[in-house]
Amino acid sequence: KTKRSLILHREKLVNSLFEDLEKKLCDYRQTEEYVKWINQTAQKALEICGNGSIVYARTDDAEKLSGIDIKQCDILGGIKAENRENGIIADFSFDIMLEEARAEFLKTGGLTIEI
Numbered sequence: 222k223t224k225r226s227l228i229l230h231r232e233k234l235v236n237s238l239f240e241d242l243e244k245k246l247c248d249y250r251q252t253e254e255y256v257k258w259i260n261q262t263a264q265k266a267l268e269i270c271g272n273g274s275i276v277y278a279r280t281d282d283a284e285k286l287s288g289i290d291i292k293q294c295d296i297l298g299g300i301k302a303e304n305r306e307n308g309i310i311a312d313f314s315f316d317i318m319l320e321e322a323r324a325e326f327l328k329t330g331g332l333t334i335e336i
Contacts, residue, residue, distance in 0.1 A: 235323070235326065235327065238326075239319060239322075239323055242319065242322075243297065243315075243319065246297060246298055246315050246319075247297070247298070249298070250279075250282075250298045255285070255298070256285045259278070259282060259285055259286060259298075259299065259300060260285070260286060260287060260289075262299065262300055262313045263276055263278075263286055263289050263300050263302070265311070265313070266300055266301070266302035266311035266313055267289075267302055269302070269309065269311040270302045270303065270304040270307070270309045270310070270311050271304050271307060271309065272304075273304055273305075273306055274302045274303060274304045274309075275292055275302065275303050275304075275305070276289055276290070276291045276292070276300055276301070276302045277291060277292050277293070277294040277296070277300065277301040277302070277303070278291045278293070278294065278296070278299070278300045278301075279293070279294070279295075279296060279297075279298060280293045282298065282300070286300075296314040296315065296316050297314065297315035297316050297319070298314070298315040299313045299314040299315045299316075299317075299318070300313050300314065301313065301314050
C-alpha cells in the first residue's frame with residue numbers, strides 16, 4: 222500500500238510539473254520569439270520532408286507562418302510536416318516535445334521508487 226501511495230504522489234508531482242510547463246509554452250506562443258522559431262522550424266521541417274509536403278499547425282499560428290500554407294490540427298503549438306509520397310514526417314509540435322521530455326524525466330528525474 223505504501224508503494225502505491227508513493228507512486229500516486231510521484232505521478233501527481235510529475236503531472237503538476239508538466240501542467241506548469243504546458244502553461245509556459247502557451248505563454249511562449251504569444252511572443253515574437255515564437256514567431257521567429259515557428260518560421261525557422263517550419264522551413265526545417267519542409268527541408269526534411271521535401272516537395273509536396275503538408276504542414277500542420279494550430280489555426281492561430283497560420284498568420285505567424287509567412288508564405289506557408291497550413292492545414293489546421295489540434296496541437297499545443299509548433300508544427301508538423303508530412304510527405305505522404307515519401308512517408309516522411311517531421312514532428313516539431315509542443316505535444317511530442319512534452320511527451321519526450323516526460324519520458325526522459327521519468328527515467329532520469331530521480332523520482333524512482335524502490336521498496
